[in-house]
Amino acid sequence: MSGSGIRFDRVSVAYDGNTVLHALDLTVEPGEVMALLGPSGSGKTTALRAVAGFVRPASGRVFIGGTDVTGLPPHRRGIGMVVQQYALFPHLRVKDNVAFGLRAQKAAKAEIPGRVAEALEMTGMGAYAERYPRELSGGQQQRVAIARALAIRPGVLLLDEPLSALDAQLRSGMLAELARLHRELPDVSILYVTHDQVEALTLADRIAVMDRARLQDCGTPQELYRTPRTEFTASFVGNANLLPVTAGAGAALLGGAELKVDTGGVAPGATATLCVRPHLVGLGDGPNALTGRVSEVQWRGATHRLYVDVAGERIKADVRELRTPPGIGDQVTVHFAPEDAVLLTAAVSEGAAASRRAGVAADG
Template sequence: MSTETTPIAPVTPAPSGIRFDGVSVAYGENTVLDRLDLTVEPGEVMALLGPSGSGKTTALRAVAGFVRPASGRVYIGGRDVTQLPPHQRGIGMVVQQYALFPHLKVKDNVAFGLKAHRTPRDEIAGRVTEALELVGMAAYATRYPRELSGGQQQRVAIARALAIRPGVLLLDEPLSALDARLRSGMLAELARLHRELPDVSILYVTHDQVEALTLADRIAVMDRARLQDCGTPEELYRRPRTEFTASFVGNANLLPVTVTGPGRVDLAGAAFDVPTLTATPGATATLCVRPHLVGLGPGPNALTGTVTEVQWRGSTHRVHADIDGHPLMADLRELREPPALGAPVTLHFAPEDAVLLPAGAAREREVAGG
C-alpha cells in the first residue's frame, strides 16, 4: 500500500495590507470612530491601543465587515471592500472568547472556515493539519474544546483563522481571558507566528501596553474615537508626542513647566535643563520623564520632595514622591534600605532623558477639534 499523502495545493498569497481612508462610524448621534486615516503595510503587525470606548474595536470591525462606515473607505490589499460582506474579504479573525463550537472536535473547528469557503474536500485535512502544526496543537486534533485549557483553546481559534490562509489577520483582545502566565506564553507564540507568516498583515486590538510593545511593528494610539498618535513602539515610548501617548504607552511622569529659554524650563521655582526646544519663553509645556530614568540622590536636574509611597516590585522599588504638589515616580533598583514614608528625598534625571510635550490643555483642544 502506498504511504504517500495528497500534497497540499500551492499557496497563492491572499491580498495583504489594510488602509483606512477617512473612516467614520456613528450610531445615531454618537460618533464612535472619527475620520480614521491609517495604513497597515503588507506583513506588518499594527496594534490599536487605547482605553475602552476609544474606537479601536470599531476600527477592527470595520475591516471585518461587521459595521459599515458612515463615511470613508476601507481597503484590503488595495481593493475597496467597504461594501463587501465579511466572507468575501479574505480575512481571519480571533476574538477574546475563542468562539469555538463545543460540540465539534478541534480538527472540525479548524475545518469549519475551510468548508464555509468551499475549499476542495481533498485539501481540507491537509490544511487543518498544517494550521494545527503551526500553533503546536496537532496532537489535540481529536479532543473537544472542553478538554483544553484556555491557552490551548486560543491556539485552536488562531489555527482556525489561519487555515483559510488569510492575507489579513484580525485579533480582538485575544489574550484578555488568559491569566498572566498563559498570556506571556501566548505573546511568545504570536511573535513566532508573525515570523513564520511574514506576508500576513495583522491588526491587533488591545488595551494592554505590554502586548502592544511586545508584538507590534507600529502602534496606533486611539482615544475618544480618534487616532492620537502612531509610530514604532520605541518612538512612542522614547519620544511621545502627546501627554496621552506618554501616559498610555508605558508609565510616565508628567510635570507642568514653564519655558524660560533655550533648553531651560522652570518647575515650581527650580530651573531644569532639557533637550533644545524652540518654544517661546513664558510658554507652558509638560515635562515627560519615564520612572526608570529617575535616579535617587543628587545629580543633574535634581528635585527635592517627600516620599508618599514605596512599592516593592521584585527587581525594583517604585518610590512615589510629592514635589511641591506634583507627583513623581521613580523605579529604583537594588535598594537595600528604601526611603521611609514621609522622609525627604532627592531625585534627579538626565537632560537627554526628558521630553517636552504640549501642555495638556492644548491636547484637549486638539481632541475636541478646536
Template sequence: MSSGIRFDRVSVAYGGNTVLDSLDLTVEPGEVMALLGPSGSGKTTALRAVAGFVRPASGRVLIGDRDVTDLPPYRRGIGMVVQQYALFPHMRVEDNVAFGLKAQKVAKGEIRGRVAEALEMTGMAAYARRYPRELSGGQQQRVAIARALAIRPGVLLLDEPLSALDAQLRSGMLAELARLHRELPEVSILYVTHDQVEALTLADRIAVMDKARLQDVGTPQELYRAPRTEFTASFVGNANLLPVTVAADGVSFGGVELKVDTGGATRGASATLCVRPHLVGLGAGPNQVVGTVSEIQWRGATHRLYIDVDGHRVMADVRELREPPGHGESVTVYFAPEDAVLLAAGVTDG
C-alpha cells in the same frame, strides 16, 4: 499573497453617536499594527469595519488595492480571532479548524492538509480529536488562531485575543504570536488591545486611540521615548508629566531650573515635561530636585518611589534598595537632560 489595510477617513456612528471619527490609517503588507486605547476609544469598531461587521457612515476600507467597504465578511479574505475563542463546542478541534475551509468550499483532499498545517503551526497537532471542553483556555485560543490561519488569510484580525487568559498564559501566548508572525511575514495583522505590554511586545507600529479618534501613531520605541501628546505618554507606559515653564536654557519646575531640549519653544510658555519613572535616579545628579516620599512600593527587582515635589507627584523606579527611604523622608532625585521630552501644554490630540 500579502495584503495591507487602508482606512480612508472612516467614520462609524450609532444613533447619531460617532464611535469612530475620520480614521485615516494604513497597515502595511506584512506589518503588525496594534490599535491601543481604553474602552470606548474606537479601536474595536475600527477592526469590525475591516471585518465587515459594521458599515462605515463615511469613508472607505481597503484590503490590498480592493475597496471592501461594501463586501460581506466572507468575501474579504480575512482571518479573525476574538477574546472568547468562539469555538463550536460540539465539534472536535480538527473540525473547528476546518470550518472556514469548508465554508470556502475548499476541496476535501486539501482541507485535511491545511488543517494539519495550521494545528502544527500553533502547537496543537496532538489535540486534533479533542473537544474544546477538554482544552485549557490557552489551548482553545491556539485552536481559534489555527482556524483563522487555515484559510491562509492576507489579513489577520485579533480582537483582545489574550484578555481572557491569566498572566502566565498571556505571556506564553505573546511569545507564540511573535513566533507566528516571524513564520508568516506576509500576513498583515491588526491587533486590538488595551494592554500596553501586548502592544509594545508584538507591534511593528502602534496606533493610539481615544474618544473615537486616532491620537498618535508610530513604532513602540518612538511612542515610548518621544510621545507627541500627554495622552500617548500616559497610556504607552507610565510617565511623570510635570507642569513646567520654558526658560532660557531649559525649563523651570517647582522653582528649579532644569536643562532639557526645548525644541525652540517660546520662553515663558507653559509646557509639560515627560520623564519615564525608570529614568529617574535616586541621589545627586543632573537636573536634581528635592522632595518628600509619600509612598513606596516594593516590586521585586525594583522599588517605586512616589515623591512629592512642590505639590507634584514624581515617580522613580529604582533597583531594589536594602534600606529604602521611609514615608515622609526627604530625598533627592535626578534625570539626564536627554531622558526628558517636552510636550506642549494641553496637547492631547494627534
C-alpha cells in the same frame, strides 16, 4: 479575494447618531503588525469590525490588498479573525473547528485535512486534533482559534483582545507564540486590538493610539515610548511623570528648580509639560536634581517605586531594589538626565496627532 495590507480612508462609524469612529485615516502595510491601543470606548474595536465587515461605515472606505471591500460581506474579504472568547464550537472536535472556515469557503475536500494539520502544527496543537474544546485549557483553546483563522491562509489577520481572557502566565506565553507566528508569516498583515500596553509594545511594528473615537497618534513603539508627542500618548504608552513646567532658555522651571532639557524651540515663558519615565529617575545626586519628601513606597520585586513630593507635584521613581528603602516622610533627592526628558506643549499635544496622521495617510 486575497491580498495583504489594510487602508482606512477617512472611515467613520455612527450608531443612532453617535459617532464611535471618526474619519480614521490609517494604513497597515503588507506584513506589518499594527496595534490599535486605547481605553474602552476609544473606537479601536469598531475599526477592526469595519475591516471584518461586521459594521458598515457611515462614510469613508476600507481597502484590503488595494481592493475596496467596503461593500463586501465578511466571507468575501479573505480575512482571518480571532476574538477574546475563542468562539469555538463545543460539539466539534479541534480538527473540525479548524476546518470550519475552509468548508465555508468551499475548499476542495482533498485539501482540507492537510490545511488543518498545517495550521495545527503551526500553533503547536497538532497532538490535540481529536479533542473537544472542553478538554483544552484556555491557552490551548486560543491556539485552536488562531489555527482556524490561519487555515484559510488569509492575507489579513484580525485579533480582537485575543489574550484578555488568559491569566498572566498564559498571556506571556501566547505573546511569545504570536511573535513567532509573525516571523513565520511575513506576508500577513495583522491588526491587533488591545488595551494592554505591554502587548502592543511587545508585538507591534507600529502602534495607533486611539481615544474618544479618534486616532490620537501613530508611530513605532520606540517612538511613542521614548519621544511621545502628546500627554495622552505619554500616559497611555508606558508610565510617565507628567510635570507642569514653564519653559526657559534651554531649561524648564519646576517650582524654583531649573531643569536642563531640550526645549525644542519652545518660547521662554510658555507653559509646558515635562515627561520623564519613572525608570529613568534615579535616587541621589545627579543632573537635574530635585529634593522632596517620600509620600509612598511600593516594593515591586526587582525594584522599589518611590513617590516623592516635589514643589507640589508627585514624582515616581523606579529604582533597583533597596535593602533599606527610605521611609514615608523622609527627605530624598531624585534626578534625571536631560536627554531622558521630553517637553510637551499644548500646541504639540493638539497638533501632533494631526501631523502624524497626515504622514500615515501619505504612506498609504
